Amino acid sequence: MARKGREPKCIITVFCAIALATFLRVAVAHANVELTPLSQTALNVQPLDVATSPDGKRVFVLTGREIVVYSPPDGKITDRIRLSERFERISYASEANLLFLTSSATGSLKTVKVEPVFVVDTAGRPFKGPADAPVTIAVFDDYQ
Numbered sequence: 507m508a509r510k511g512r513e514p515k516c517i518i519t520v521f522c523a524i525a526l527a528t529f530l531r532v533a534v535a536h537a538n539v540e541l542t543p544l545s546q547t548a549l550n551v552q553p554l555d556v557a558t559s560p561d562g563k564r565v566f567v568l569t570g571r572e573i574v575v576y577s578p579p580d581g582k583i584t585d586r587i588r589l590s591e592r593f594e595r596i597s598y599a600s601e602a603n604l605l606f607l608t609s610s611a612t613g614s615l616k617t618v619k620v621e622p623v624f625v626v627d628t629a630g631r632p633f634k635g636p637a638d639a640p641v642t643i644a645v646f647d648d649y650q
Contacts, residue, residue, distance in 0.1 A: 545581055549574055557598035557605060559620075566605060568596040573605070591616070 551569040558565050564584075567574040570592050575585040593607040593616065607616040626644050633642070 547576065547581065554594050555596045557596045559598060560600040566596055566598065568593060568607065
């Protein structure tokens with residue numbers, strides 16, 4: 507049996523809840539969005555997951571046993587990195603420049619450091635040693 511004085515509080519609570527719900531429903535504004543397609547590139551692979559660098563200059567597309575590196579500013583694939591195992595998911599830690607690859611099949615997590623390689627064109631410049639050496643050390647001593 508209900509106590510006296512309890513029923514009016516319940517009615518007031520229900521009334522306030524209905525009023526608040528009605529107010530929120532009316533006060534919610536829906537914004538429209540506009541999508542503008544910028545580009546579409548055929549990767550010729552089946553993408554499983556994607557991770558993007560913070561500056562948006564590199565997109566890492568995981569395909570299972572390979573990471574395809576795509577450059578949106580250039581609109582082309584810039585690199586392909588072979589993997590020794592299959593992975594299903596990829597994520598990017600921007601502050602540490604790390605890629606995290608996970609595999610639910612093997613229950614493993616692989617961490618990969620992302621370090622950009624800069625190619626310096628030394629064509630026509632004086633050099634010592636064989637022209638086809640695997641490493642070139644460039645000395646910029648003519649700048650002031």
